[in-house]
Amino acid sequence: MERCVVVGAGGISNAWFPPLMAEGVEIVAVADLRREAAEAQIARYELSAEASTDLAAALAKHGPDFVVDLTVPEAHCEVTCAALEAGCHVIGEKPLASSMAEARRMVRTSEATGKLYMVSQSNRWHAPHDQVRRTVASGRLGELTTIACDFFIGAHFGGFRDEMASPLILDMSIHHFDLCRFMTGCDPVSVYAHEFNPAGSWYRGDVSASCIFELTGGVVFSYRGSWCAEGCHTSWRGDWRFIGDRGTLLYDHDQAPYGQVVAGDEGFSRPLAELEVDTSPLEHTGQHGALRELLAYLRTG
Numbered sequence: 001m002e003r004c005v006v007v008g009a010g011g012i013s014n015a016w017f018p019p020l021m022a023e024g025v026e027i028v029a030v031a032d033l034r035r036e037a038a039e040a041q042i043a044r045y046e047l048s049a050e051a052s053t054d055l056a057a058a059l060a061k062h063g064p065d066f067v068v069d070l071t072v073p074e075a076h077c078e079v080t081c082a083a084l085e086a087g088c089h090v091i092g093e094k095p096l097a098s099s100m101a102e103a104r105r106m107v108r109t110s111e112a113t114g115k116l117y118m119v120s121q122s123n124r125w126h127a128p129h130d131q132v133r134r135t136v137a138s139g140r141l142g143e144l145t146t147i148a149c150d151f152f153i154g155a156h157f158g159g160f161r162d163e164m165a166s167p168l169i170l171d172m173s174i175h176h177f178d179l180c181r182f183m184t185g186c187d188p189v190s191v192y193a194h195e196f197n198p199a200g201s202w203y204r205g206d207v208s209a210s211c212i213f214e215l216t217g218g219v220v221f222s223y224r225g226s227w228c229a230e231g232c233h234t235s236w237r238g239d240w241r242f243i244g245d246r247g248t249l250l251y252d253h254d255q256a257p258y259g260q261v262v263a264g265d266e267g268f269s270r271p272l273a274e275l276e277v278d279t280s281p282l283e284h285t286g287q288h289g290a291l292r293e294l295l296a297y298l299r300t301g
């Protein structure tokens, strides 16, 4: 049975304790700058774990197999590097880091210590996203040329997001950027990004953005997003359009993915047929899916 220390006992830890328990992982300590937060989660989930405000001491005392980093983005680099240097593998919440310099330091530390650092992108383990991925890969849309994603939510969080420099891009759009890679297999080559803070914003940092990515294969991905957009919300997953040279796949407003493909060679608008969308065999969703991937690595190499 693997043993772990959870660092950061805030909102997202509620998505981690149940799967850790379901997978039989022993949670030996919960660390947080706020002892009361660690104690509250230990009580809530009836854990026989130690509550700690000192991660280094908890790692030295318990020597866990891995650490789950659920701290705020600005703390990921410090916490994850400390855990790797203490000889632990790390699975952490997105985003990887809050700057490229931090991200590079984390990758270097993982390589130097020989310990795995995995960023959990929970949206990869969601059946409709797997359906989109399979359908795009099937070639039924023809060659993929164009992707668009809109994300507009008016979100009043309070807490760290109201204060950070790039709340939308760093804490939310990272999901959509990663999903774009996951669902299409394309990687970004270049990007023009315009980040801004609209009038009336309740965020300190820029919370809206328009971005144009060039992806591998010459695919163009247009992204528009805001966490400061009242009314007529999109899905939290984003509202997506994938265009290939034989048809279009839509995935929006949390409906099942659907689309149309060309079914004839004549007419101003070509005759169209319903796109066949793949099914997904996914069983474990969200953070549970990511955790199982880490455990498979630990158990099988």
Ligand SMILES: NC(=O)c1ccc[n+]([C@@H]2O[C@H](COP(=O)([O-])OP(=O)(O)OC[C@H]3O[C@@H](n4cnc5c(N)ncnc54)[C@H](O)[C@@H]3O)[C@@H](O)[C@H]2O)c1
Pocket (backbone or CB within 6 Å): 007, 008, 009, 010, 011, 012, 013, 031, 032, 033, 034, 037, 070, 071, 072, 073, 075, 079, 093, 094, 095, 121, 122, 123, 159, 160, 171
């Ligand atoms: N995958 C998802 O869908 C999803 C959803 C929400 C949040 N998240 C991510 O989870 C992370 C945490 O978000 P949250 O909403 O739980 O935030 P939160 O503010 O509710 O909790 C963060 C906790 O980390 C603690 N903390 C901060 N710095 C620390 C440090 N150096 N050492 C120990 N503890 C520290 C804070 O005291 C707080 O209790 C963020 O990276 C966020 O992007 C992911």
